[in-house]
Amino acid sequence: MNYPALAAGRATIFMDHTSEKPLVVQMIQKDVRDMAAAAARKGQIVISDPDAVIELFDIYPANEWMAMETEHETPQMLFGNFWLEGELCILFADTNMGKSLLAVQLADSITRGEPIAPFTLGAEASPVLYIDFELTGKQFEQRYTDGQNRYHFASEFYRGEYNQFNRASSHYQKLDKYVIEALTRGIKRTDARVLIIDNITCLRNGTESAGAALLLMKELKKLKTRHGLSILVLAHTPKRNPRLPLSRNDLQGSKMLINFCDSAFAMGESHSMPGQRYLKQIKQRSTAETYGADNVCLAQLERHNGFLKFVFTGNDCEKNHLRDTSRQERERMNREAKRLSDEGLSQRQVAERLGMSAGNVNRMLKSHL
Structure with missing residues (x-):
């Protein structure tokens, strides 16, 4: 860049009479802002000078937004209409329903690039980081071994387990900040494109309050955007009435979690077909409601070569699987x-x-x- 007063041997600094800053500094700042604006239009993040004001909102004409987004690829399905690329999705169910089994099955599907029938997997095979707060390593190994066969996962399926002997968290005032930083390191180490967290109650205490839930979702959304991730978070349902359909009210904690996620689906128990489970869409932003109350997906657990997984057997109305009241x-x-x-x-x-x-x-x- 050719700025006045920067030629060799010249010491004169030009001043703008309306400002205390040298003109050359103002010109450099303007160029930095122009470069940042150009990069923003391309979806890039540029760190500007410390004195620059970072706006809370990115504001462009609607047509400019449309033009910028045409350069981005359309998100592909990871699990049919239940979960798409780039989404922060929540899967919730009661204890012992099998949501962790389904989450591992999804991780295995994505790392191999092989869909779970009958659902579409449009994305290419990619690394998955599965953070497991539920099982120990031995419990995980036993779950996927049938005595004769030990299941072999894809090499890019990474499982993380909480290290109880790590004391670094004592240096942090808030445990959730420490967890987010640890997740960031894990994502960089594995180059994961998909993050699955089992389960959300281990990330932050107090998710029943609206304020805590909002902060949690903001942290996860920043993590998602910064690293270009697709995130699936598992959550529990509190004690619920099995005679009523599954709804967003059944998510344990604040409904703020549902409000700020991109999509959500739930797993319920069939009371007319013992052992059967069903999946129901609860929220979707990028797709139509395909698996609502009139078309839930039925599933049953089966073991194949050491791998415990759900096999989807058809569709039905949810009301046919609720507990009947005499x-x-x-x-x-x-x-x-x-x-x-x-x-x-x-x-x-x-x-x-x-x-x-x-x-x-x-x-x-x-x-x-």
């Missing part, structure tokens, strides 16, 4: 709702005590008027 049971619940209400509990408190919706409690109590 007349005798309904009458008992009706009496219990009346008793709790007479004790002074609110309708919401009665609903929580009985594992029912507030609407159902309201209808029950009206029948006694």
Whole structure:
């Protein structure tokens, strides 16, 4: 760049009468800003000078956004319409439903580039980092060994386990910051394009509060954007009424987690077909709802050559797999709702005590008027 007063042997510094900064400094800053703006249009990140103001929002004309995004490839499916490339997705289910088994099956599918039938896998085979807070190494090994066969995963399937003897976390005021930094190092070490975390409650305490949930999702989203990741996070459901359809209200902790993820799906238990599970879409931004209440995906566990996995057997309406309520049971619940209400509990408190919706409690109590 050819700036005035920079020629060899010249010591004069030109000043702008309207500013205290030398003109040459202003010109350099302008060029830095221009380069940063040009790089931003290409989706690059440029670190500008420390005095520059970093805006909270990237603002461009809508048509310019459209033109910039045409240069980016369309996200491919990782697990049909349930989970797409570049998404922060949540899979939640009750304890012992098999969500960890499905997550490992997904990791195996993505590292091999082989789809789980009947779902589409449009992305190429890529490295996966699976952070396992649930099982020990021995438990993991036993799960994928049937006595004769030990399953062989793809070489780019990396599993991480919490090191209980690591004391470095004591130097951090917040454990979640330490975990995010450790995840970053793991991603760089493995060159992972996909991150699976089993499960979310181990990342941060207090996800039941809206503020904590928001901070957690912001950290994961920054991690996703900075490293170009697809992220799947596993979560639990609290004790729920098996007579009611699965919904976003069944995610343990704050609903803020659902609000800030890109997609979410849940696993439920079939009460009409013992041993069967079903998957249901709960939230989607980039695809249509394919597997809603009228078209859940049925699955059963099978072991093949040491590998325990779900085999998907068809589709059905969710209502056919919810627990049926007999007349005798309904009458008992009706009496219990009346008793709790007479004790002074609110309708919401009665609903929580009985594992029912507030609407159902309201209808029950009206029948006694």
